[in-house]
Amino acid sequence: MKIIVQKYGGTSVENIEKIKKVAKKVIAKKEEGFQMVVVVSAMGKTTDALIDLSKEISSNPSKRDLDMLLSTGEQVSISLLSMAFQEYGYESISLTGFQAGIKTKGPYNKNKISDIDINKIKDNLEKGKIVVVAGFQGINEEGDITTLGRGGSDTTAVALSAKLNSLCCIYTDVEGIYSVDPRIYKDAKKLASISYEEMMEMASLGAGVMETRAVEIGCKYKVPIYVASSSKDIGGTYIKERDKSMEEKVITGLSISSDILMVTVNNLVFNSDNIATLFEKVAKENINVDMISQTSPMDEKVNVSFTTSKDELNALNKVMKEIKDENNEIEVVIEENISKISVVGIGMMNQSGVTAQVFRILADNNIEFKQVTTSEISISYTVASSDREKAVQILAKELNL
Amino acid sequence: MKIIVQKYGGTSVENIEKIKKVAKKVIAKKEEGFQMVVVVSAMGKTTDALIDLSKEISSNPSKRDLDMLLSTGEQVSISLLSMAFQEYGYESISLTGFQAGIKTKGPYNKNKISDIDINKIKDNLEKGKIVVVAGFQGINEEGDITTLGRGGSDTTAVALSAKLNSLCCIYTDVEGIYSVDPRIYKDAKKLASISYEEMMEMASLGAGVMETRAVEIGCKYKVPIYVASSSKDIGGTYIKERDKSMEEKVITGLSISSDILMVTVNNLVFNSDNIATLFEKVAKENINVDMISQTSPMDEKVNVSFTTSKDELNALNKVMKEIKDENNEIEVVIEENISKISVVGIGMMNQSGVTAQVFRILADNNIEFKQVTTSEISISYTVASSDREKAVQILAKELNL
Secondary structure, three states: OOEEEEEEOHHHHOOHHHHHHHHHHHHHHHHOOOEEEEEEOOOOOHHHHHHHHHHOOOOOOOHHHHHHHHHHHHHHHHHHHHHHHHHOOOOEEEEOOOOOOEEEEOOOOOOEEEEEOOHHHHHHHHOOOEEEEEOOEEEOOOOOEEEOOOOHHHHHHHHHHHHHOOEEEEEEOOOOOEOOOOOOOOOOOEOOEEEHHHHHHHHHOOOOOOOHHHHHHHHHHOOOEEEEEOOOOOOOEEEEOOOHHHHOOOOOEEEEEEEEEEEEEEEEEOOHHHHHHHHHHHHHOOOOEEEEEEOOOEOOEEEEEEEEEHHHHHHHHHHHHHHHHHOOOOEEEEEEEEEEEEEEOHHHHHOOOHHHHHHHHHHHOOOOEEEEEEEOOEEEEEEEHHHHHHHHHHHHHHOOO | OOEEEEEEOHHHHOOHHHHHHHHHHHHHHHHOOOEEEEEEOOOOOHHHHHHHHHHOOOOOOOHHHHHHHHHHHHHHHHHHHHHHHHHOOOOEEEEOOOOOOEEEEOOOOOOEEEEEOOHHHHHHHHOOOEEEEEOOEEEOOOOOEEEOOOOHHHHHHHHHHHHHOOEEEEEEOOOOOEOOOOOOOOOOOEOOEEEHHHHHHHHHOOOOOOOHHHHHHHHHHOOOEEEEEOOOOOOOEEEEOOOHHHHOOOOOEEEEEEEEEEEEEEEEEOOHHHHHHHHHHHHHOOOOEEEEEEOOOEOOEEEEEEEEEHHHHHHHHHHHHHHHHHOOOOEEEEEEEEEEEEEEOHHHHHOOOHHHHHHHHHHHOOOOEEEEEEEOOEEEEEEEHHHHHHHHHHHHHHOOO
């Protein structure tokens, strides 16, 4: 019998009424003859509320305890959803991350799935039960409850699909993947399909629909992923291996990220050891660095800039204090109102001129960018957040997205 | 180094401010040189709120899922309390029931602790950490998260103390054990000490301070238990092995239980098999039966009455429907407004006349009782709840409690 993994995010299970709707949607699919695994996130804003609660105790709470705290959110949803199935006359079993065999490693709050022991899930599917799995969480080698970071429920769903050889359906509050975030550009087009590579770029560049890591796992294990609305019954977007039709299109989408910080370290004595040390210190605090740029040396000194997520502000301040304490000539500037705009498309690999075209559009419209980075299939610019709106409208229009 | 286990109930950790107070209280004891284990319940009314949530899905939710749901309550408290310790500069570790090695068996929602693997707790105590354990929960042989029923956090604390050879301090919203519930009889006296046996009788007869099972474990493993106020710094009550001084007192206390149902099954054909079958059916639904009485057979038929907790109403209705379906001559009456009043005292073992004295007091004051049961150290009466207040006032006064 074929297995389907469905994942429902926090908005889709934010209250009892919605949980019941999810149950009915899953049951409809089961009635078509599929074995069903359902991955759920915490109800609505539960995770944020729990984080707020922890902040009342400490501005920088223990990360192990934070994982312990946050993981309760999904445990509540799985038990309620499982109750709903039983209320409708279907057998089900709710499983926390550790019960579902999800083993993780890495730093707390940002663990990665290292393996899944799929036996318990398979046994229960064989018994005809709907299996309800807590997203976002697992257990590490020390037996600690861990979480996978924001968007971690997607990762759980895709990783389970990989192990179960199944389709992975991500039901969410958007209707699929758009060329541009429709909240920002209202004429954005919904894509019928997108390649893993493009989606990874889009995700890592800020398109809020799916976490990069989840798509990465999908790509690695060739898991077909379907992203669609949890409330409306209309077609969504398939994320799959790239095919010819996709390559004809030069640019697939525009991705916008507003939650970023730009850090500039001025007057750093120029030698590679110095710069390596800087980033080692940053890495030690588990801060993910995104774009890096460096000025040419002048008087044997350089300025190094990098971007990171706003969430890292606490950790970042700590590292920067250390660095300044060691060398008081160094000056650190942290800019908070920075946005990143990225143009993504597999077609860019085989077609030159896109970079030039984008530079031209920005220049003609007096939009100043602070940093540029490029990959095989994307170009990213950081701009002042005040220029974001304008830049998106113009780029989306000019590139026909 | 000496270990102390402290347990704080839901009221003591109902908000962040109170959690911080608990942390300080534990730290003060640690500073005296003790290794500290802290058992906590869910914050305030969390457990009730979770039960209400489940009722929105089903009037009779799956018990396995209910355990899954309820256990999140303590998981939230342990993580927050552990964060508080770290905020105050003390190393700590939060452990769920399964992480703390608490193995259970039995029916969901009413599991019993079968064993505790104490190694993880011991290791962490040796490392100087304060160990914070989720009360009320454990894990069964199938790897399901289980709960120990109401008051289960006391059981966790006493069972841990038994394994760790430690004093067990139960901090609660009352100041100790009273001869009579002070909310009902304002002149009640606080006891400096009480024997395990008396406390078990008091607890099982409805004195809300501690669960019978917790005291039972304390008695079995000779764990010294100290019950005191979590907010006020005044002396509490020791529960310990009985000594001479206790035996001098004939009656130690009065225990009142209002949450009971009385079920009467009329027109049951009198043979022992019939009656055994009745109670087998009741037992199959995990309904705890308390007092049982039976009329003399008349026309080969008898009436059987028994009392049970109000919580069992759902399960009870189910069993009674079955019984009536099998024999439509049978009539079932469920009375909901019943209270039980019990007189408890170790001294009663060696002194006759207490029963007569109590009957006389009730008769002189026109208080009708429905059932009477006696044990070596207690006498219990069920009365209409409307008579409860009057009966308690008169008995407490006449017996000088």
